[in-house]
Amino acid sequence: MVARPNRILPADRTVTGRFITLEGGEGVGKSTQIRALSAALEARDIEAVATREPGGSAGAEAIRTLLMEGSDDRWDSRSEALLFAAARADHVARTIRPALDRGAWVLCDRFVDSSRAYQGGGGGITDADLLTLHGFGSLGLLPDRTFLLTVSADEAARRLTERGGRDRMGNKPADYQARLAARFVEMAMSEPSRWRIVDADAAATDVTAAILAELAEWL
C-alpha cells in the first residue's frame, strides 16, 4: 500500500481504514448522514467509528461544554481557536488515530476544516495560524475525503426549527455566518482531490447514496 502523506505512522505500519469528514453549516444533515454511512459500512463488515467535533473523546467532550455554552462572545477568536485545537488534539490522539491504526473507518462530524471556516472565515484567524495549531496539536492529520453538505437557506432554517434551535456558534451574527459559508466553498474548490460538494437538499437516502458513490473506490 502506498503511504499517504497525511498519515504520520511508524514506517512498518499500513492502514486500510479511511478518514472521512462531513462539513457544512448547522442542520445540513451531517449527523443524519454519519449514522446512515456507519450502517452502510457495517453492512459491508467494515468497522466504522462515528465521532464528532468538538468532542469524540472524554477530554474533548469536556472542552465542548466550554465551547458550546454561554453567550456568543464568551471567547475571543484566539481563545476559541486554541480550545477547538486542544479538543481536536485529544480526539485525534485518543480516538481517531487508534481507530485508523487498527484499520477502522472514521466518520467524523466536523474536523479542522470547521476551524478554518468558523474561526478563520468567520473569526478572522489566518489559515496559516490555524494549520500551525493543527500541525502541533494533531500532527497535521487530514481526512482522506471531506464532504461539504450544502442546503438552501430556507431548508436549513426549516430543519433547525424542526430540530429545536441553534447553538452558541449558530448565534453569531449574519456577516460571520456568511463569511464561514463562503470559506467552506473556497476550501472545497481549492482542494478538489479531497473535497466533494453534495447537494443535501435532497432526501436523506439520496444524499447517502451520493456520498457512498464518492467512496466507491475504497469499498
Ligand SMILES: Nc1ncnc2c1ncn2[C@@H]1O[C@H](COP(=O)(O)OP(=O)(O)OP(=O)(O)O)[C@@H](O)[C@H]1O
Ligand atoms: N435530507 C434531509 N431531508 C430532510 N430533513 C433532514 C435531512 N437530513 C437531516 N434532516 C433533519 O434535519 C435536522 C438536522 O439534521 P442533523 O442533526 O443531521 O444536522 P447536522 O448537520 O448534524 O446539524 P448540527 O451541525 O447542528 O449538529 C434533523 O431534524 C434531521 O432529521
Ligand SMILES: Cc1cn([C@H]2C[C@H](O)[C@@H](COP(=O)(O)O)O2)c(=O)[nH]c1=O
Ligand atoms: C469543530 C468545530 C466546530 N465549530 C462550531 C460549529 C458548530 O456551530 C459547533 C458544533 O456544533 P455541532 O452541532 O456539533 O455541529 O461548533 C467551530 O466553530 N469550530 C470547529 O473547529
